[in-house]
Amino acid sequence: MSKDSHTEEKIKIAAKRVFIQKGFSGCTSREIAKEAGTNVALVNYYFRSKNQLFVLIYQSVTEEFLLSMVDVFSSNITLKEKINKLVDREFEFLAKHPEIPMFVINEMSRNKNAGIEPQGILSQLGRSGIFEETLEAQKNGIMRKLDLSSIIMLVMANCQHPFMARLLNQQLNNLSDEEYSAHLVKYKEVVKEMLLNYLFIQKD
Amino acid sequence: MSKDSHTEEKIKIAAKRVFIQKGFSGCTSREIAKEAGTNVALVNYYFRSKNQLFVLIYQSVTEEFLLSMVDVFSSNITLKEKINKLVDREFEFLAKHPEIPMFVINEMSRNKNAGIEPQGILSQLGRSGIFEETLEAQKNGIMRKLDLSSIIMLVMANCQHPFMARLLNQQLNNLSDEEYSAHLVKYKEVVKEMLLNYLFIQKD
DNA sequence: AGAGATTTTAAACAATTGTTTAAAACAAAA
DNA sequence: TTTTGTTTTAAACAATTGTTTAAAATCTCT
Structure with a gap:
């Protein structure tokens, strides 16, 4: 429970930073994963898609x-x-x-x-x-x-x-x-x- | 001579419109070509690369x-x-x-x-x-x-x-x-x- | 410790990307 | 008309994209 939310949170934080700096079209899922210290599959494991992760960040x-x-x-x-x-x-x-x-x-x-x-x-x-x-x-x-x-x-x-x-x-x-x-x-x-x-x- | 500069100009005009509206990362070479009524190869035939075309537009x-x-x-x-x-x-x-x-x-x-x-x-x-x-x-x-x-x-x-x-x-x-x-x-x-x-x- | 679930990894997928190629269509000049 | 150079087309290229898969690793709970 501490590990999972740890990774999920790391991805969210990385995504926020990358999306804000480069925009949706200006970055890739792999870039966000790397920034979070994980791999692409985990981004989609926790957030289903790049777009769904984006909407989450954008709204907040x-x-x-x-x-x-x-x-x-x-x-x-x-x-x-x-x-x-x-x-x-x-x-x-x-x-x-x-x-x-x-x-x-x-x-x-x-x-x-x-x-x-x-x-x-x-x-x-x-x-x-x-x-x-x-x-x-x-x-x-x-x-x-x-x-x-x-x-x-x-x-x-x-x-x-x-x-x-x-x-x-x-x-x-x-x-x-x-x-x-x-x-x-x-x-x-x-x-x-x-x-x-x-x-x-x-x-x- | 009238035909070539015609196509070249059409691409430049389309590129300007598309780049301004969507940004460099937000559009594709094929989108610019379609907007200009031609194909991708011609974009690179006249401007060598998406980036070179972009720099031209951006500076002007x-x-x-x-x-x-x-x-x-x-x-x-x-x-x-x-x-x-x-x-x-x-x-x-x-x-x-x-x-x-x-x-x-x-x-x-x-x-x-x-x-x-x-x-x-x-x-x-x-x-x-x-x-x-x-x-x-x-x-x-x-x-x-x-x-x-x-x-x-x-x-x-x-x-x-x-x-x-x-x-x-x-x-x-x-x-x-x-x-x-x-x-x-x-x-x-x-x-x-x-x-x-x-x-x-x-x-x- | 072991069964069952969850998380992580590496690899693969099809689609799209920028770019190049080679042949076709066209124009201009002889 | 034939030749020469230019423009256009369609197809291919390798790289990158978002996304999925299936197996491995880890954790949870009894």
């Missing part, structure tokens, strides 16, 4: 990715602090898992027809009350009148893109890995200042 | 992608108008070629070791004088003091991400293709307002 990663945002909305702080915290959380999450947005988006488009969709997030977002809270803040003149989808898109773009386009940005601005990581720390504050300035009405 | 697409930004900087308008125009151009370009950023970034990371890099862009950016113009505007108190790399990143993130993460955004906000396209038209103005408000000091 997508959920992890989306939930890392949503739970901020449920905390008991002001809307402005929520946006602030959301940016912090996103940068923190993406510093640890920088390839996840590209992975999720790539595989979403590869499976355009098939329906491996995360269902719970939209309803969870609804239940958080963020919708009503935004409308309230806009009615009170605290927040700029903007649909929630635009707000979400602004936050996601400014948080995710620096990690998604890391190589492109490094090349365009001639930055080493270390320089870019250091740059991101300051850049996060830029993003915060810009977003909060724009989204919320300053009263002086 | 990357150049097209990067040059679509740079040339705005050379025009004879104020810096604020340049940013404004840049956002317009980017949204226009990306509306026509929404998959190009993902393609370029994906293949950049797949070829991390190999060096298929666009050289001319950095020097062209230098020659445009945008560097000095930015410093000047910042010295004059017109523009917020921010390194050029952060400015470029802000513009790219807010322009590219809406197209790169289209499927994700649609699902998160429950929008159809048409609704999302319509949303982008208004969203562009949001991006412009936010960027210009943040980057330039308002004097009233």
Whole structure:
């Protein structure tokens, strides 16, 4: 029992790493097996097929990715602090898992027809009350009148893109890995200042 | 002579479409051949190998992608108008070629070791004088003091991400293709307002 | 220790991959 | 028309793919 779940878990961990880095089409079952320290047959013994293993990984990663945002909305702080915290959380999450947005988006488009969709997030977002809270803040003149989808898109773009386009940005601005990581720390504050300035009405 | 370049061109066009949509690992030589209305042998007859054809496409697409930004900087308008125009151009370009950023970034990371890099862009950016113009505007108190790399990143993130993460955004906000396209038209103005408000000091 | 189940291994499978070959079809020039 | 070079086709190649098989090894439980 300890041995079996050991191997199964090793394969899952290896598959997650390899799938995220190279995508479904960019890797082979044997590569995953080797990364897990086993052979191909065991991959299919535990997960039936490359595709079934992929779906398992994809769903958990997508959920992890989306939930890392949503739970901020449920905390008991002001809307402005929520946006602030959301940016912090996103940068923190993406510093640890920088390839996840590209992975999720790539595989979403590869499976355009098939329906491996995360269902719970939209309803969870609804239940958080963020919708009503935004409308309230806009009615009170605290927040700029903007649909929630635009707000979400602004936050996601400014948080995710620096990690998604890391190589492109490094090349365009001639930055080493270390320089870019250091740059991101300051850049996060830029993003915060810009977003909060724009989204919320300053009263002086 | 008219027949040969006809077939060669058909293959190039098909390859560009297929590579951009599915990536190098996501498609086969035979798929490209079929898309071009020919057979596999002709693909290698004209381009020697799948990889050589890919490099050809990748380089031209990357150049097209990067040059679509740079040339705005050379025009004879104020810096604020340049940013404004840049956002317009980017949204226009990306509306026509929404998959190009993902393609370029994906293949950049797949070829991390190999060096298929666009050289001319950095020097062209230098020659445009945008560097000095930015410093000047910042010295004059017109523009917020921010390194050029952060400015470029802000513009790219807010322009590219809406197209790169289209499927994700649609699902998160429950929008159809048409609704999302319509949303982008208004969203562009949001991006412009936010960027210009943040980057330039308002004097009233 | 031994029966019964589970896990691991090595080998094989058919299908698909990128690439090459050799002959056919075609075009251009004499 | 015949010759020469180019383009196209169909078939084959070896390597790699996802997947399966069947035997070996290991574990579980009495």
